[in-house]
Amino acid sequence: MERTKIIETKEKAGKKVSISGWVTTVRDHGQIAFIMLKDRSAYVQCVLNGGLKEPVGEGYVLEIVGEVKERPEKMRNDKIPTGNVEIEVESYKVLNMSKDLPMPLNTDGKNINEEVRLKYRYLDLRRDRMQKILKLRSDYIAAVREELKKREFIEIETPMLTKATKEGARDFIVPSRFNPGKFYALPQSPQQYKQLMMTAGIERYFQFARCIRDEDLRADRGYEHTQIDLEMSFMNQKEVMQTVEDIIKGAVSAVGGRIKEDPFPVINYKEAMEKYGADKFDLRTEEEKKNNVLAFAWVVNFPFFKKVDAGDEAEKRDGKSGWVFTHNPFSSPIPEHLEWHMKGENIGEIVTAQYDLVCNGLEAGGGSIRAHNPEVLKQTFRIMGYSEEEIQESVGHMLEAFELGTPPHGGIGMGLDRQIMLLAGEDSLKETIAFPMTATGKTAVMDAPSPIGKKDLETLHLDVTDKGGSMVDRIKETLDSLGMVYKYMEHEEVRTSEEAAKIRGVDLSTGAKAMVIKSKEYEGKYIMVVIPADRQLDLEKVKNQLEEEFEIAPAKEVEQYTGLKLGSIPPFARLLKMDLYFDKAMYDKETVAFNCGLRTASIIMKGSDLIKAANPDKKSEKLEFAQ
RNA sequence: GGAGUGGUAGCUCAAUUGGUUAGAGCAUCUCACUGUCACUGAGAAGGUUGCGGGUUCGAGUCCCGUCCAUUCCGCCA
Secondary structure, eight states, X not given: OOBOOGGGGGGOTXXXXXXXXXXXXXXXXXXXXXXXXXXXXXXXXXXXXXXXXXXXXXXXXXXXXXXXXXXXXXXXXXXXXXXXXXXXXXXXXEEEOOOOOSSOSSSOOTTSOHHHHXXXXXXXXXXXXXXXXXXXXXXXXXXHHHHHHHTTOXXXXXXXXXXXXXXXXXXXXXXXXXXXXXXXXXXXXXXXXXXXXXXXXXXXXEEEEEEEOOSOOBTTBOSEEEEEEEEEESOOHHHHHHHHHHHHHXXXXXXXXXXXXXXXXXXXXXXHHHHHSSSOOOOOOHHHHHTTEEOEEEEEEEESEEEOOTTOHHHHHHOTTSEEESSOTTBOBOGGGHHHHHHTOSGGGOEEEEEEEEETTEEEEEEEEBOOSHHHHHHHXXXXXXXXXXXXXXXXXXXXXXTTTOOOEEEEEEEHHHHHHHHHTXXXXXXXXXXXXXXXXXXXXXXXXXXXXXXXXXXTTOOXXXXXXXXXXXXXXXXXXXXXXXXXXXXXXXXXXXXXXXXXXXXXXXXXXXXXXXXSSSTTOEEEEEEETTSOBOHHXXXXXXXXXXXXXXXXXXXXXXXXXXXXXXXXXXXXXXXXXXXXXXXXXXXXXXXXXXXXXXXXXXXXXXXXXXXXXXXGGGOOOBO
16 A cells, blocks of 8 residues: 555545654554554654554654544644544554653753764654754755746765865875875865856856865854855856855745845944954844744955964964964955055955955855955965965965956855754754764764784875874883883883893893784674783683674784784773773782883883773772783 | 763752662553543553662662763864
8 A cells, every 4th residue: 555644644634545754753552552652743642552563662663554534623632743633543653663762852952962972863853843954955956056046056066085285274284095195185176177167158056065174163154064055157246146145035035034134134244243242143032932933144355464473382483574464365355455465564454355245143154256366366365464475385376367358247155054954943053954964073883993913004005103102102101100210211122022122131021912803793893901011912801701702803903993003902991991900919019110111111010000090990900800 | 191070760959977679750551531732530561770790787878890971181273
C-alpha cells in the first residue's frame, strides 16, 4: 500500500492508509494503547484497540496500516494539526527499533548540554525546532537563488583548493602530495575569483560560497561558513546596493520574514561611530525584538586606511608604511577621493567605496566597488608600503587581469548562516548548521581532527616534529607546578631500557617502562601500563585484573597514536589521553628513571612523586601486571 | 595566547557554615488500567559527584593540579 504523508490524514477520514514514521510517545492502557507517530510532515495519534502486540518505544520506526477516523468532538486535540482524526490501527510493522534515547527530543533542546547534542546530532536534528530551521535554511537559499536568477545572475563554483594568502585570516592549509613542501589553502572567500569572473564577461555572478578560516571560534563564528557571494559589472555603488537590497527583501518576504525599514537606512560610518559607538548597531525596539523583526541598515563612507596599531603584528606586517587598509584592499576609493589616492595625499581621509550591511546589531555582509584599474590597486599597496616586487608577488595575477579589459565592478558577500540565525530568531550560529563544530574545533558526531598514519604523513611529505619536545616541556611543567625535585638529563639516543639504564648510570630496576597496549575488544582503545624495566609484561595478568583482553600495540600504531618514538614514551599517559595503570611494584620504588618524550632525554625522580604526578588509576595500587 | 563560568544518575537539576546511607523530575524496567494525548497509580533499578592530589576526625562542598565543555577578549570581514 502506498505511503500517505501524515499531514494528509486529516483530510482522509473514513479511508484506509499506510503511514510511516517515528514513535514519539506511547500511552499504554492495557486493552487500549495510543501511539504518537511523527513523520516529516506532522504527528498523528494511532489507536490500538486490544493493546500493543509487541513492545514499542520512543524512537521506534513503524509502518502502520489502519483506517483514518474522525475523532468525536470532545476527544479532539487542538495542539496538533491532525487533531481532528486518529488512525485505528489494523496492523503495524516495526521497521527498526531504537535503544533508549540519550536525550529528550520532545523539547526545543536548548537546555541540553551542547556536547551531548552534537555527539548525537542526528537525533538532535530530529526535534521539531531543528527540522524547522533546516527547512527555513533550504527555503531561504531557494528564495535568494530565485531572486538572483530573475536578475540574470549566473551561479558559478570557484575552487576549494586555492592559494594561501598573507593578508586577512589564517588559512587552513592542505598539503600537496605531488609537490613536496607545497600547500594549498582552503578559500577564505572567493573574492579574487569572482572579480576574475567580471574580467571573463560574466557581468553578474553569484555563489553560495563555503568560506573557511583558521581563527578561534565564537558562538556566531565558525571555522567554515556559507556566504551569499555576488559580483556585478558596470554598476555604481548605489546601483549595487539597491540590487542587493531588493534581493534580500524579496527572499526574506518569501520565507515570511519581516523587515523593519524599507528602504534600508543608509548611515555614514562617522555618524554610526558617534551615535552607536560601533559600525554595527541594533535599530529594533524591544517590541520588534520580541516579534523577530529584521532591522537592516547600510553603513557607508568608511575610511580606506588607518594608522597601523603598533601592538598588532599582523597590521605591522601588512602596513610597513604605517598605513593599513580597513576593510578590503581590492576596494576602490570613492570617485571624489581618487585623486588623493593616486597622489598618496590625505591618506587618513580617503573614503573607500565600501558598504557594510548591518542587521540586528550584527554584521550581515560587506562589499565594495572594486579597483578595476591596475594603477589604482597598485597604489593601494604602495600606500601601505609595499615594494613593486611585493605587489607583484601578492596581487600580480590580478593586476595582469586588470590590464586585459576588466570592467568596472562591485559586489558583496553576506553571511548566510547569520541571516538564517536572525530569521529563525536563534542566538547561536550552531543552531542553523546541520553539523557544526564545538568551540574547540571538534566536529559533530565524528571525532575530527584525528591523527593520520605515518604512511599518510610520508605520502604527503609531512613530519610532525615537535611532539617529543613539547612533551618534555609539559612533563617538566607538571613536575615544577607540583614543586617536585627531579633530575633532567640529555644524553645519546637510547632505544631500550638497558641502554637507557647504562647511560643514566642507574640500575635497570629503577627504570619505569611505559608500555602502550591495545584492547582486543574495543577498536582503537589504547591504555598504558607502567612496569619496572627489569621485568616483563604479562598480558594474562592484565586480562585477569582489568577484565578486558589486551595485546601489545604494534610499534607503528603506538608511534602514530602518541606521536612519540618507541622507547621515548614517558609514564604520563594522561598527557597522551590514555588511561594509566602502574604495576604494584612501582609503588615501592625509591627512585625511578624514564625517557620523557625524546630518546635523548631522561628524568630521574622519587618514585612516590612520579605516581603522584603521573596520576594513575587509583585501583592500580593493588594490581600486578609484570612477571 | 588570556579571562570568566560550569562538570553530581541516560537527560535537566538539588544537596544549608564542610557533617548520617548524595536527593528530585523526566527517561528506563516490572505490575495494574478500554479514551489517553507530556495518561495515571504502585513499585524497582540507576552514582568512582570529570580525573588526581592536599587540608580535615570528616570533602560533592575548601585548596592545588589536570582534562573536558562553554562564553568573552586577543584573533577574525
